[in-house]
Amino acid sequence: MATRKTTRTRMTKTAAADDSSRTSSSVDEMLLAALERGDDSFQTGRYLATFKEGAMDAGAKPFAAAQGMRVADARDFDNQAVAMEDVAGADAVVFPAIGVALIGGDAARSRGMTAAAEVAPDSNIASIDPEYFVFSNSVADQYFRTLDIGTGSPNPGEYLRGFLRAAETIARDLGGLAPAPASQSEEQALALGATWGLIACKVPPSSLSGSGIKVAVLDTGLDLGHPDFAGRTIVSATFVGQPVQDLHSHGTHCIGTSCGTKSPAGSTPRYGIAYRAAIYAGKVLSNSGSSVGGSVLAGMNWAIANKCDVISMSLGSQSPVQPYYTAAGQSALNNGLLMIAASGNAGAATGAPANSPTIMSVAAVDTNLIPATFSNFGKVEISGPGVNIYSSVPRPTRYGFKSGTSMATPHVAGCAALWAETAAALRGMALWNKLRQTAKPLSSPASRVGSGLVQAP
Amino acid sequence: MATKKKDWVVTTSGDRPLEEVANELRKSGFKVGEVLHEIGMITGEGEDEVAEKLRKVKGVTDVSANVGADVGPPGSTDTW
Numbered sequence: 001m002a003t004r005k006t007t008r009t010r011m012t013k014t015a016a017a018d019d020s021s022r023t024s025s026s027v028d029e030m031l032l033a034a035l036e037r038g039d040d041s042f043q044t045g046r047y048l049a050t051f052k053e054g055a056m057d058a059g060a061k062p063f064a065a066a067q068g069m070r071v072a073d074a075r076d077f078d079n080q081a082v083a084m085e086d087v088a089g090a091d092a093v094v095f096p097a098i099g100v101a102l103i104g105g106d107a108a109r110s111r112g113m114t115a116a117a118e119v120a121p122d123s124n125i126a127s128i129d130p131e132y133f134v135f136s137n138s139v140a141d142q143y144f145r146t147l148d149i150g151t152g153s154p155n156p157g158e159y160l161r162g163f164l165r166a167a168e169t170i171a172r173d174l175g176g177l178a179p180a181p182a183s184q185s186e187e188q189a190l191a192l193g194a195t196w197g198l199i200a201c202k203v204p205p206s207s208l209s210g211s212g213i214k215v216a217v218l219d220t221g222l223d224l225g226h227p228d229f230a231g232r233t234i235v236s237a238t239f240v241g242q243p244v245q246d247l248h249s250h251g252t253h254c255i256g257t258s259c260g261t262k263s264p265a266g267s268t269p270r271y272g273i274a275y276r277a278a279i280y281a282g283k284v285l286s287n288s289g290s291s292v293g294g295s296v297l298a299g300m301n302w303a304i305a306n307k308c309d310v311i312s313m314s315l316g317s318q319s320p321v322q323p324y325y326t327a328a329g330q331s332a333l334n335n336g337l338l339m340i341a342a343s344g345n346a347g348a349a350t351g352a353p354a355n356s357p358t359i360m361s362v363a364a365v366d367t368n369l370i371p372a373t374f375s376n377f378g379k380v381e382i383s384g385p386g387v388n389i390y391s392s393v394p395r396p397t398r399y400g401f402k403s404g405t406s407m408a409t410p411h412v413a414g415c416a417a418l419w420a421e422t423a424a425a426l427r428g429m430a431l432w433n434k435l436r437q438t439a440k441p442l443s444s445p446a447s448r449v450g451s452g453l454v455q456a457p
Numbered sequence: 458m459a460t461k462k463k464d465w466v467v468t469t470s471g472d473r474p475l476e477e478v479a480n481e482l483r484k485s486g487f488k489v490g491e492v493l494h495e496i497g498m499i500t501g502e503g504e505d506e507v508a509e510k511l512r513k514v515k516g517v518t519d520v521s522a523n524v525g526a527d528v529g530p531p532g533s534t535d536t537w
Contacts, residue, residue: 288530
């Protein structure tokens with residue numbers, strides 16, 4: 001497996017010749033291209049042409065002939081289920097059932113068929129609009145909320161919000177969506193200037209910043225261009241054959257909690273703990289959220305080679321103790337480093353690697369400091385806030401909520417960096433013991449919450 | 458008939474140079490992925506029969522199938 005190491009610089013724009021907005025482009029390709037061009041518009045670069053009623057009855061051929069395009073017709077696929085990767089080479093795909101055609105960015109621009117162009121009155125096209133990315137409901141909602149906050153300009157999210165509401169309603173009718181979670185904790189956070197998790201861990205009153213401490217986060221990478229990480233020391237490496245740039249969101253969320261900024265822009269509450277720590281972003285999980293071959297171990301090896309004082313791993317599998325994870329955790333301790341891992345969300349016995357005796361296992365508690373129902377139990381050393389956690393996510397969304405022991409773990413990692421900053425002797429096993437000794441005792445059994453809730457110095 | 462190839466993690470005792478162990482694993486038919494010096498491990502691919510051979514190599518303390526790890530699909534609010 002190839003290992004690609006990069007020190008941090010903002011991603012450079014690649015040649016425009018590489019058209020990422022073809023009809024067959026994957027969402028990942030288009031998202032990466034949007035991030036590279038610094039585009040916060042939510043647009044994919046492709047266009048949607050809506051036909052006048054009845055104009056498409058004759059099918060794709062007249063449209064194709066008029067525009068000189070290579071056109072794929074949804075009716076050529078079984079049940080009109082178009083597999084987008086199978087339309088490579090087509091300039092446009094027509095969907096006769098809804099009277100809409102999806103047009104590739106280059107094909108549309110070269111024919112003047114963009115949203116800005118006037119549609120001729122005698123045309124059989126009613127309108128041409130940009131295509132937008134569609135994100136899962138909670139993060140998109142959050143994005144629209146941030147658009148409302150602190151910007152004096154007219155809200156560009158209004159149309160999209162309406163569109164999203166409609167899409168959500170349809171999805172819910174089809175039984176695909178759970179009801180939206182309550183946002184009480186978010187209102188609380190806005191009022192107090194910090195997330196509930198940071199407040200519970202006594203982070204805001206702490207004078208420490210993690211300065212001089214290296215924190216490795218082995219996850220899905222980081223949005224390297226996220227404005228909240230501008231100016232930070234970031235060392236990154238990928239072990240999955242994909243760029244470090246996080247197209248998943250899990251890694252950016254975890255790094256946000258452990259190492260995010262003290263003062264996010266506008267009225268965004270503080271969500272990050274060790275705001276001056278050096279960030280080591282190791283991409284050991286692909287953009288689909290899974291490890292590739294031995295990527296997790298390769299990332300652990302890299303973090304130890306770089307002498308990262310704290311190694312945070314919000315990942316795992318529901319499996320018994322793995323001898324290799326135990327050995328890797330021991331290597332870290334032998335080097336004066338500490339591995340911290342999420343116990344898991346199966347509501348069952350702690351998974352690997354957190355179940356190894358040499359790796360600190362973190363359980364999740366909610367705002368009432370009660371263990372989350374999903375939080376794994378048994379081998380648990382300590383707890384962290386892990387329900388409705390607000391942190392950074394990749395642009396253009398920027399912020400969002402997630403739940404899991406994955407979110408509890410970076411609270412422990414961030415506090416560990418603060419403790420490590422207080423004394424050079426607090427490393428490895430000494431740091432492990434300090435975190436446990438200073439945890440806030442909770443009323444739940446140790447098998448659920450370990451020594452209690454992690455606390456900042 | 459040979460079984461399907463799997464991802465394995467070979468843990469070593471540290472008594473022998475890791476590259477030397479890696480070479481011996483290769484001779485046993487193991488497709489070495491990475492040699493991880495900091496943690497004394499070698500990852501790679503091979504059939505069950507190959508893994509069984511690796512266990513007999515001097516300096517090898519454990520050969521386990523790699524269980525992998527994940528955090529669920531992109532954009533999900535509930536994770537690992």
